Amino acid sequence: MNNFFTWIIISIIFIIIEIVTPSVFFFFCLGLGSLIAGFSTFFISSVTVQVIIFCISSAFSIYFIRPFVKRFFKSEFRPSNVDMLLNKEAIVIEKIVPPNFGTVKVNGELWKAESEQLINIDEKVRIIGFKGTHLIVKKMI
Numbered sequence: 142m143n144n145f146f147t148w149i150i151i152s153i154i155f156i157i158i159e160i161v162t163p164s165v166f167f168f169f170c171l172g173l174g175s176l177i178a179g180f181s182t183f184f185i186s187s188v189t190v191q192v193i194i195f196c197i198s199s200a201f202s203i204y205f206i207r208p209f210v211k212r213f214f215k216s217e218f219r220p221s222n223v224d225m226l227l228n229k230e231a232i233v234i235e236k237i238v239p240p241n242f243g244t245v246k247v248n249g250e251l252w253k254a255e256s257e258q259l260i261n262i263d264e265k266v267r268i269i270g271f272k273g274t275h276l277i278v279k280k281m282i
Contacts, residue, residue: 174199
């Protein structure tokens with residue numbers, strides 16, 4: 142009976158960790174495994190067998206239950222405004238001299254931009270990425 146409470150406390154700890162961390166349902170599966178191991182104490186007194194039951198039931202829930210539950214909580218990827226700018230053309234408004242930033246205009250908006258190469262005013266560039274709040278551009282040939 143003493144092992145039962147130990148397994149239940151372990152289960153509660155795993156579930157609390159799942160709640161406070163974005164672990165994608167991993168710790169919940171471990172909590173479920175420890176809960177099953179806790180109920181096995183009513184039938185099995187060997188701690189070694191209980192640990193084996195915990196490992197098997199946790200692995201089972203991670204392999205079979207986790208993907209099933211993740212489908213229900215899966216969110217669609219929604220591109221942000223910056224994602225929409227990838228591979229677009231822009232015009233350099235303020236000269237880009239590496240490693241300093243310059244300014245580009247894309248879709249009527251001004252953005253800070255960086256490049257690995259010197260790019261002069263009024264040259265066309267392609268947006269190849271972004272870091273934080275500025276764009277990474279490449280000179281168009």
